[in-house]
Amino acid sequence: MYEDFVELLQSFELTPNTLALMGVGVGVLIIFYGLAGATAEPSPVTRRMRASRAKAAAGFDGQLIRAGDSTPSGLMKTVVPVSKERRSDIARKLAMAGKRGDHAVRNFFLVRSVLALCLPLLFIGFLLLNAAVDLPAPIAEFVSQIGRNDTLRILTVLVAAGFFAPSLWLKSRIEERQKAIRKAFPNTLDLLQVAVEAGLGFDAAMLRVAQEMSKTSPEISEEFIAAQQEINAGKERDRALRDMANRMGVEEVTAFVNVILQSMEFGTSVSRALTTYAAEMRLRRELRAQEKANRLPVQMSAVLATLMLPALLMISLTPTVIRYIRFFETY
CATH class of the missing domain: 1.20.81 (Receptor-associated Protein)
Incomplete structure (x- = not known):
């Protein structure tokens, strides 16, 4: 059976490097679609279907009240905090952002942990891919210049970015929603x-x-x-x-x-x-609009001074500089 499988691969001219590249590509595709499905907003058709089912089951928008997240158990303790105060704080922020799903708190911590792990793993996979297959010359040259210390710095930055990106998104979503309200x-x-x-x-x-x-x-x-x-x-x-x-x-x-x-x-x-x-x-x-209007001249003056001051200095000082240059050239 193994020999038949090897002969089949050889008939398609598939080398181990090609298989490794295909495996990495499929893994990246699965991770991308998983994150996209977890974070993307549903389509208008899906929203209308969910709304119709909710109205039929519990009246107008009957799914707005949901039970809170329960205490994590098993492996979820490694992702979701056991402290009720911490979960309540995140649940309050998610509610301010308009996210009140059945497992909103769990999904938030799960996405943060997955990003903190997947981004460094993708970078390591890219380095291994560069060692396994021949990438284009500019990419190979760039990767070859990355040393051990640079690799550690990049991995640290990727872990921090994956860990704090959901919190930054949550803060931005809260501010956007409050602005709309x-x-x-x-x-x-x-x-x-x-x-x-x-x-x-x-x-x-x-x-x-x-x-x-x-x-x-x-x-x-x-x-x-x-x-x-x-x-x-x-x-x-x-x-x-x-x-x-x-x-x-x-x-x-x-x-x-x-x-x-x-x-x-x-x-x-x-x-x-x-x-x-x-x-x-x-x-x-009305007072808030007047306040914004009164702030505009002050904000514009700083921009105008920054852009116009160098040009004014050049116009006013250039003749003097040229005169001094000519004066010292005669001696």
């Missing part, structure tokens, strides 16, 4: 005010606004629906709204929740409180 929240507040003044209760108004904002601001829509589902599940309203504000992490939303809770606690009109706070939000948005 901060931008769309004044319009959401206006719609909520109109819905309450039209006669809807506060809970019904939040659901109505969430449905209307599902296309323009899915972040706010998702958080409003999640808060209402928590209230329907038996959670206290003040706690559900405060948790919603903590998940968003935006100062305007926290102030909005405080205004609503104080209005409900003291029995004042929610519509009047929303009207007053909506006016303050519009004024704050």
Whole structure:
């Protein structure tokens, strides 16, 4: 059987170096597709199919409330922290980034560990591939110049990059999501005010606004629906709204929740409180725009000075330099 397999390989003119190259290529392809499938967003068709199944099974967006990650066991203890405080902190950050899957915390630590291991292994595989097959001359020359110390430095950088890249991505995703919420929240507040003044209760108004904002601001829509589902599940309203504000992490939303809770606690009109706070939000948005506009001249002056100052110095000093050169050439 072994001899038949060897003869088959020889008939296709496959050398051991070619097989090694094919194996490395297949491994890289599998890792690439695995990471792409774990991190990529689902297609629009997949999202619509999931939404239709969720609505059919549990009503409108019934999958927004999920159970938290359990304590790791077995081999997962080597990847996921056993400390509940550490897992809770990552879960809170993932919720602020809009990632609240069934195993979001586990997947985050798993991706970080896989990247920290795979990037150095890919580099080592590239070095072994260069020793096994003849790569193009520029690549072979570049690899030949890499010494032992350079290899250790590159491996250290790759491990650090794979370990900290998910954290940097998470921070960037949180900032991007908060920016989108901060931008769309004044319009959401206006719609909520109109819905309450039209006669809807506060809970019904939040659901109505969430449905209307599902296309323009899915972040706010998702958080409003999640808060209402928590209230329907038996959670206290003040706690559900405060948790919603903590998940968003935006100062305007926290102030909005405080205004609503104080209005409900003291029995004042929610519509009047929303009207007053909506006016303050519009004024704050206008002041923020004026602040950005007033900062532009200062920022532009630094850029203009950096670009124009060398040219002005050359124009003003060049005649003097030429005159001194001619003066000393005569002596």
